[in-house]
Amino acid sequence: MSIEVENISKFYGTQKALNQVSFKIKKPEIVGFLGPNGAGKSTMIKILATYIATSEGNAKVNGFDICEDTQNVQQSVGYLPEHNPLYLDMYVREYLNFNASIYKVSKSRIEDVIQLTGLSPEVDKKIGQLSKGYRQRVGLANALLHDPEVLILDEPTTGLDPNQLIDIRNLIKQIGTTKTVFLSTHIMQEVEAMCDRVIIINKGEIVADKNLKELREGEAQIVIVEFDYRVEDAFLLKLPNVKKVRNTHDFIYEITFNTKKDMRSYVFDFAHDNQLKILQLNQKNASLESLFRDLTSK
Known part of the structure; x- marks a missing residue:
């Protein structure tokens, strides 16, 4: 196993940030660590990176004990921390040379990570002149300098524009073909776009550990419908394959169905039979989004 976490708890005074957290990650695998803000994601990341100590429990990374x-x-x-610490007055190549000397890796490795992370066009600029996307590339290049077996990323796509987002996603997916990548995020779309597996944490406790392939195979669906006036949930619950009904606001309802079959025609027929007008009718995947909402809103 690349990462083994056993019953880790972390206290900040009387506040418990992590409560008996356990999980294992193999190589190669990209695992998304998903949770709302304040759930304990960054605390767990910092413990695995040995930046802070545990209060209870222990973990191993690549077989090495994080305490011993x-x-x-x-x-x-x-x-790669959430707030990427870079020397803004240094040139990109100068910064990587500086860190290569600390890691005691060859100069050829610098050229390898420059190519891997797509930094070639910006390599002779000062880091302070770079866009947020290229600064993230510099952080990734630095994290990869010593060719680690495990890559730990804390909110690696926060603040990126759509083009930068796609580039960083593709880079992480490429890295994840040969290495273990453990990344924290609160953005579900990032997990679905990059990861093989998702671990969901809420209020310091693991509430789900799912393979993304299994989630997709077991997809339900949500139909979002807006009527011209309010409808009792009990009537909508009579539709076939309904799991639950939620009135989000005004006359808009989210109806979750336990089937892959497109249920919009059934909702349309329901409206026709009950002399309702449909103002909008949309469909979306329910698997990860509904799982996240159900587990983190309690």
Whole structure:
């Protein structure tokens, strides 16, 4: 296993940020660590990167104990924090040379990570002149300099524009074909676009650990419908294959169905039979989004 976490808890004074957290990650695998703000994602990430200590429990990264083999863990992990710490007055190549000397890796490795992360067009610029997307590439290049087996990324796509987002997603997916990537995010679309598996944390506790392929195979669907006046939930619950009905606001309803079959025609027929006008009728995947909402809103 690349990462083994056993019953980790973390206290900040009387506040419990993590409560008996356990999970395992194999290689190669891209695992999304998903949760709302304040759920404990960054705390777990920092513990695995040996930036902070646990209060209880322990973990191993690449077989090294995070408490007893801290230096070996650091040598085998590439870490990109949420707030990417860069020397803005340094040139890109200068910055990578500086860190390569710390890691004691060859200069040829610098050229490898420049090519891998697509930094070639900007390599002779100062970091302070770069866009947010290219600064993230510099952070990734630095995390990859020593060719680590495990890459730990904390909110790697926050603040990127759509084009930068696609580039960083593709880069992470490429890296994940040979390495273990553990990334935290609160954006479900990022998990669906990049990850093989999702671990959901809420209020410091693991509430779900699912393979994305299994989630997709078991997809339900949500039909969003807006009528011209309010309808009792009990009537909508009589539709076939209905799991639940939620009145989101005004006359708009989210109807969750336990089937892959397109149920919009059934909703349309229901409206016709009950002399209702439909003002909007849409469909979306219910699997990860509804699972996240159900597990983190309690």
